[in-house]
Amino acid sequence: MFETLSDRLTTVFSSLRSKGRLSEADINATAREIRVALLEADVALPVVKDFIAQIKERARGSEVSQALNPAQQVVKIVNEELINILGGETRRIRFAKNPPTVIMLAGLQGAGKTTLAGKLARWLKSEGHAPLLVAADLQRPNAVQQLQVVGERASVPVFAPEPGSGVGDPVDVARRSIDQAKHAQHDVVVIDTAGRLGIDAEMMQQAIDIRDAVRPDEVLFVVDAMVGQDAVNTAQAFMDGVGFDGVVLTKLDGDARAAPRSRSGTSPAARSCSRPRARSWRTSASSTPTGWPGASSTWATSSP
Numbered sequence: 075m076f077e078t079l080s081d082r083l084t085t086v087f088s089s090l091r092s093k094g095r096l097s098e099a100d101i102n103a104t105a106r107e108i109r110v111a112l113l114e115a116d117v118a119l120p121v122v123k124d125f126i127a128q129i130k131e132r133a134r135g136s137e138v139s140q141a142l143n144p145a146q147q148v149v150k151i152v153n154e155e156l157i158n159i160l161g162g163e164t165r166r167i168r169f170a171k172n173p174p175t176v177i178m179l180a181g182l183q184g185a186g187k188t189t190l191a192g193k194l195a196r197w198l199k200s201e202g203h204a205p206l207l208v209a210a211d212l213q214r215p216n217a218v219q220q221l222q223v224v225g226e227r228a229s230v231p232v233f234a235p236e237p238g239s240g241v242g243d244p245v246d247v248a249r250r251s252i253d254q255a256k257h258a259q260h261d262v263v264v265i266d267t268a269g270r271l272g273i274d275a276e277m278m279q280q281a282i283d284i285r286d287a288v289r290p291d292e293v294l295f296v297v298d299a300m301v302g303q304d305a306v307n308t309a310q311a312f313m314d315g316v317g318f319d320g321v322v323l324t325k326l327d328g329d330a331r332a333a334p335r336s337r338s339g340t341s342p343a344a345r346s347c348s349r350p351r352a353r354s355w356r357t358s359a360s361s362t363p364t365g366w367p368g369a370s371s372t373w374a375t376s377s378p
Contacts (some may be wrong), residue, residue: 082111087149096144101133104148118303121159128155168319170291173261174206174252178288180281180316181296182308183214183269186324190296191266192224198262199230206260208251209234210244210284213268221266231258244268244280249287265290273308278315285316292319299323 086107105126112122132151169175177194179187188211195205207225209232211217218238225232233251236242248265255263267284270277285293295318297305309321 079111079115082114083108083152086111087145087152096133096148098134101130101148105130105133108152116302118306125155125159168291169262174255175262175292176252176265176288176290177262177292177294178248178265178267178281178285178290179294179296179322180267180312180318181269181322182273182298183271185269185296185298187211187269187296188217188221188224188266190322190324191221191264192228192230195225195230195262195264196228198264199228203262204260205230205262205264206251206255206258207232208248208263208265209236209238210248210251210265211268212236212238212242212244212247213240215239217266217268231260245283245287248284252288263288273311273315278312281312281316294318294320294322296322296324299326 086104089104108129109122109126112125113119117125129148129151132155133148167175167177179191181187191207195207198205207221207230209218209221211221216239218234218236222232222234233247233254235250236247244267248267251263251265254260265284265288267281268277293316295309295312297309299305301308305323309318312318
């Protein structure tokens, strides 16, 4: 996704490299091409307008006019502004002072929560932690079994006292998992919750009940990047109903465009959380977050 946008921007900047000084026409032409590249990448129009306005303002300033290489300075400005709209900062997972740290994953069905749980647990284990995966998705058929398979591949234990597929109380499972983690000396608990085909009252209430039962240190809303700009609307609805600390975008190695990732750092959902926010965390297929959702925060994963 980002590689395609990067290639387009590289083409835009190539025309500037031969210029010793940039005129107003050069700045406007470059801004126009950047605008087209962003719109073709499905970035939201309000974000594009703000982004272009900021670039033009800085490009007309002294940092470009007095630079030995004005074209390179414009590239630097665009890079800095892109980083800014994508979150701008990096932070690690917020661990609890008194273990276990509780991480709750929420989101729509098919977004990749269960696979993310395994990736996250595997990375936590590689960092010296003792994670416990919790099968609190008792609605989707075979969701418990899927998490058990993921946990086995990641060599991480799974707390699954209920068979699922419509049987069991997810709030009770989540609550009991904390006692299990303390008893078995797990310092991180990753709770995989049920999703829905769309945001609805039942999903919201279940997420609220689990949140209130375990008081998680991180609530991560998992979104499929391939749904486009609707990802932001979904995240905003969940923010208003439940609240979260970060947005995780999955499936970024597909043909998804830039819309949800670019908007997540600028939308109210990304900025209105009550607790300190994370910014930009990425995990690859090898499950190695180097930072973590913008925003609140945005985490990106490649494979679902």
